[in-house]
Amino acid sequence: MLTGALALSAGAVHAQATVKLGCVLPLSGGSAAVGNQTRAGVIAAVEQINKAGGIKAMNGAKLEAVFGDSQSKADVGVSETERLIQRENVSVLCGAFNSAVTFPSTEVAERSKTPWVAIGAVKDEITERNFKYTFRINNKAIYDAREQLDAMDLLAKETGQKVQRIALFYEGGDWGRSHAANIRKLAAERGIQIALDEPAPPNQVDFTSQLLKIRAAKVDALVLALYTPDQLLFTRQLAEQRLDLPFGVHSAGGGTEDPSFYTTVNPKHVAYYFVQEDWQIDILEANKDPRLQDIDKRTREMLGYGMSAYVAQGVSAVYVIADALERAKSSDRQALRDALAATDITAGPALFTGYQRIKFDEQGQNTFAHGVISQNLGGKRLTIWPAENRMSTTKPAWPVPTWAKR
Structure with missing residues (x-):
């Protein structure tokens, strides 16, 4: 188990100022795999920015990332937030993946007038409280749900075969x-x-x-929202029972976006799965920006595998913060908060998540956030929605083959 703070000083020079960036993540506990992927993205982005000269508007000030481990627990996340603000004196915070941790932790940041850039957490209410110091780059929950059903509608339009009945099965926390x-x-x-x-x-x-109930309900499709440990068990048991769902399994991400899930699960068990992805999973094939390729390489060195949605979100958060620092020309919390509120990014590494723009509304939500829906075809997750993001060689399977025909 990781305890206390994990600090990174990415090439900071003592003669230069440093800007402390605090990041609360689940580095141990049930969401540790995801938390450590996000941590890798933060580290890679900090290293890249510092290597390129740091924050130029602040005379080359270097970024320093200081991590707190939430252990996937709300109370621990709150205490780590307080520690980073009060003892580490960070200028800005990010995190915390789990909605149940992010929701109360951002309350602490708001009271302390410390800007917080949310990573991963999708609970709608996080950016629906009239907070002035909370900003979210990625989707809120309503966006994820809409994208899943929009993908079903697109495939129905293309084939004439529509989903009529679905089952919902989800983790019992804030996200699910x-x-x-x-x-x-x-x-x-x-x-x-x-x-x-x-x-x-x-x-x-x-x-x-639960699988017996799903079978008895005679549904066309199953919508899932499970973290990695539950997703592994559920996927294996669904395959063992050979439960046929005419239009397949539609996961809201979570475990099915986690690379560690795919290193453990039998590839045959996830064939034809649909996944709501928080970044375009096949972007590495389309985007040849050397900075993206460098981060993918650095991620492989740290984790043993390359980019994921969670790595990309960590990268995006750091680059959004760096952009705000350049415009604020200061690490003062209020100045940084005001610069974040005025963010409007249309190019560069902050968009490695696959977005076309990052601009926050009055509640701090990036209204240009979106994901894609992939389908596992031939052992690869390939984008099938929206249609304009789908490669010409990708042919969705709709309906999906029965277990007997795979």
Whole structure:
């Protein structure tokens, strides 16, 4: 287990000023794999910026990332936030992936008037509280849910075969419940029936009973929102039961975006899975920016595998903060907050997540955030939605083959 602070001083020169960036992440606990991927993205971006001359408007000031381990627990995340603000005297914060950690931790930052750039956390209410110091680059939960159903609608339009009944199965925390609530709302608007709606019990060691319920509900598709450990168990047991779903499994990310999940799971078990991705999974093939390729290489050195949505989000957060520092010309928290509020980025590494623009509304939400929907085809997750992001060689499978025909 990682304890305390993990500090990185990426080539800081003592004669120069440094800007402390605090980042609260789940470096141990149930979301540790994701937290450490985000940490790798933060480190790679800090190193890259410092190597390129640091913050030029501040005479080449170097960034210094200081990490706090939330252990995937809300109370620990809050205490680590307080430590980073009060003892480490950071100028800005980022994190914390888990919505259940990010929601209360940003309250601490707001009271302390310390800007916070949210990473990964999608709970809608994070940017719906009239806070002035919280900014979110990535999707809020309603965006994720809309993208899943938009992909179903696109495939129905292309094939004439529409999803009528779905099942919802999700982790019981803030993320899962928020996603399920949004799916309910949007499904009702589109005339899609929810035949089963169930949260996963905590610390589950067997999903047999839930899978039997899904089978009995006779649904066309299953919408999932599970973190990596539960996703591994559920995926294996679904395959063992050979549960056929005509239009497949549609995951809201979580475990199915985690590279460590794919190093463990049987590739046959995730064939034809649909995943709501927080970055364009095939972007490395399309974007030859040497900075992106450098970060992918550095990530492989740190983790043993390359870029992921979580690495990309860490990179994006650091570059957004660096852009604000350049415009603020100061690490003063209020000046930095005001610069973040005025952010409007249309090019560069901050967009390695696959966005075309980053601009925050009055609540601190990037309204230009979006993901893509991939389908696992031939052992690769390939973008199938939106249509303009789909490669010409990608042919979605809709409906998906039954287990007997795979």
